[in-house]
Amino acid sequence: MEMRSLFGEEPQSHVLESIVKIGTSRSPFIKERITLLFEAEILEDLFIQVNTLQLCGATFKVTYVKNSGQKKSERDGFEKRRAIEREIGLHIVGKADLRHPDRLFGVMNVNRRWVFGEYKKSESVWFRHQQKPNSYSTALSTRVARAVVNIAIPKPEGIKAIDPCCGIGTVLVEALSMGIDMVGSDRNPLILPGARENIAHFGFDGEITLADIRDITGHYDVAIIDLPYNLCSVISPEVQLEMLQSARRIAEKVVVVTVEPIDEILIKAGFSIIDRAVAKKSVFIREVIVCN
Missing domain, CATH: 3.40.50.150 (Vaccinia Virus protein VP39)
Known part of the structure; x- marks a missing residue:
């Protein structure tokens, strides 16, 4: 009911895709948010897109965001998630900082495609x-x-x-x-x-x-x-x-x-x-x- 009120629609899965931007800490039922920058059906195409990012000297970190709505057989294991984070990081022109990055990005597999964007975790x-x-x-x-x-x-x-x-x-x-x-x-x-x-x-x-x-x-x-x-x-x-x-x-x-x-x-x-x-x-x- 809260999602219907905030977004005008009811989520059909654990992930809601919407053009409405809501603060991650506003709802007790929002865990995290990716503000979409790029998307692709295969990771290699996503690598090409992230290479165009303009960070203007800002440091960054890439986080693989798990999709809890996926079937267990579809989920990537720990080693593969870290490998994807590293690979995307290597294609971003800039300096990585795993502790105190200026910008935090998220990558996620949603509906059989890869999405990448600014990542924000909720605060309870x-x-x-x-x-x-x-x-x-x-x-x-x-x-x-x-x-x-x-x-x-x-x-x-x-x-x-x-x-x-x-x-x-x-x-x-x-x-x-x-x-x-x-x-x-x-x-x-x-x-x-x-x-x-x-x-x-x-x-x-x-x-x-x-x-x-x-x-x-x-x-x-x-x-x-x-x-x-x-x-x-x-x-x-x-x-x-x-x-x-x-x-x-x-x-x-x-x-x-x-x-x-x-x-x-x-x-x-x-x-x-x-x-x-x-x-x-x-x-x-x-x-x-x-x-x-």
Whole structure:
């Protein structure tokens, strides 16, 4: 679902080829990226192409990127992968530096052809955010929270977003770490200091206010709502309807995270459901529903 939102299509294998360029550390499900420079059906033709690279004095390193979608019988062994790296390196006009290269290139076999380009490995930013000062066992995992933010806001530029039931701030931390303009609010005054501490812990500056979603008067492009569901936050279908009606009033697009079926309530609130997926954490099964 996140891939559909970010790239406009769903991967059919472990490798997604797209003209959409997404930062490798943005999604918890993106491992690495090759920005295509050359491609060829046979390696010898690729060698000729890489010889035309203009590095202007920059050092380089070539990394063979394994295609986990290949059958075991199709995969190159360790020695062959290193040999391909060396051979391509010999055809690049420039100085190799295996430790601290100025430019890192990747070579990969995809759909029976060879591709070569700038290589970038992902960084698990969401994993570091697990070490926040305050957390709840029933809160979204940082990995799922980051994916939900990407589902809600695939193109952050110019977007104004809100998490009106922000709780401990898990979604806010992920959004702010990606430079997304998001504010948070919650009606529970006891939880807000912990949410603010979590944001400050990672060096982010975000606004969190004490407010019930039904009292919010501002207008936003997107709202992300993780509906309350723990023993301290039992809400009736009537209150859920009021919350969702308020969400429809304050935002153009709404992404709802819920542990119980709410399709009828969403429709009654005036929403159209445009996409959905299931996320699991231990015994908790949540549905992520995109509405407008």
